[in-house]
Amino acid sequence: xxxxxxxxxxxxxxxxxxxxxxxxxxxxxNGTVTVDLFDDLAPKHVEQIAAxxxxxxxxxxxxxxxxDGFMAQTGDVEHGRLGADLRRAGTGGSDRPDLPAxxxxxxxxxxxxxxxxxxxxxxANSQFFIMxxxxxxxxxxxxxxxxxxxGMDVVDAIKRGDGPNGAVIGQPDSMKKVTVTE
Numbered sequence: 001x002x003x004x005x006x007x008x009x010x011x012x013x014x015x016x017x018x019x020x021x022x023x024x025x026x027x028x029x030n031g032t033v034t035v036d037l038f039d040d041l042a043p044k045h046v047e048q049i050a051a052x053x054x055x056x057x058x059x060x061x062x063x064x065x066x067x068d069g070f071m072a073q074t075g076d077v078e079h080g081r082l083g084a085d086l087r088r089a090g091t092g093g094s095d096r097p098d099l100p101a102x103x104x105x106x107x108x109x110x111x112x113x114x115x116x117x118x119x120x121x122x123x124a125n126s127q128f129f130i131m132x133x134x135x136x137x138x139x140x141x142x143x144x145x146x147x148x149x150x151g152m153d154v155v156d157a158i159k160r161g162d163g164p165n166g167a168v169i170g171q172p173d174s175m176k177k178v179t180v181t182e
Contacts, residue, residue: 018050019181020146022058026173028159033130033151034181035113038144042102045115045124045145050180052077052094052126058178063158064089067166070135072158073116074175075127082174090167093125101143108138111148111155130155 020035039046052058057077064080065073074080078092101121108114108131116127124143132155148155161168 018046019149020049020053021179021181022151023176023178024063024154024158024173025176026063026159027171029154029157029173031151031154031157033154034149035146036149037113037146038106041104041106042115042143042145044099045102045143048094048096048099048126049128049145052096053178053180057094057126058175060174060176062086062089062168062172062174064168064172065129065166066158066161066168066172068160069133070166071114071129071131072155073127073129073166075116077126086172089172090127093127096125098122099124099143103140103142104144105140106144108135108142108144110134111152112144113146113148114138115143115145117142132156 018037018039022033024033037046060082061074061077061080062082063072063074076089076092077094080089110131110133112131114129115124116129117124130148159168159173163169
């Protein structure tokens with residue numbers, strides 16, 4: 001009976017096979033955020049994020065959409081790099097293909113990392129967001145890829161957007177360096 005209980009406990013919590021260490025810098029946030037990636041909930045999305053991070057694609061990418069009380073969005077490796085014309089930040093992806101949705105029943109609570117997408121559920125590519133507060137309206141509608149395990153105070157300090165739809169005006173905070181951890 002104890003073995004069966006252990007199996008159910010493992011099934012109830014996502015496996016933490018891979019993670020990210022994100023160095024954030026800017027006018028708002030300065031510090032390191034650690035994220036455990038859930039490869040059992042979203043294996044294709046985790047593989048894509050890890051591959052982009054390992055290739056240095058996220059280094060220098062800004063948090064282009066930050067809504068107080070909701071989330072901070074980043075990951076546009078095509079149009080969201082510091083030094084580029086950031087007016088298109090948030091409209092691009094990567095040179096990798098879009099991904100089919102990997103929805104789960106994991107809740108979008110504070111610190112959860114989810115994949116950004118267009119209206120098409122199968123359009124997630126490189127952009128992701130970190131929740132400031134619970135967002136139950138996202139549950140089952142977006143792919144959960146991980147959870148912040150350290151540095152949530154750094155996430156809380158990310159410069160907020162003032163523009164339409166949370167667009168950050170002026171110099172946004174950025175991911176200076178993103179490293180894959182095991």
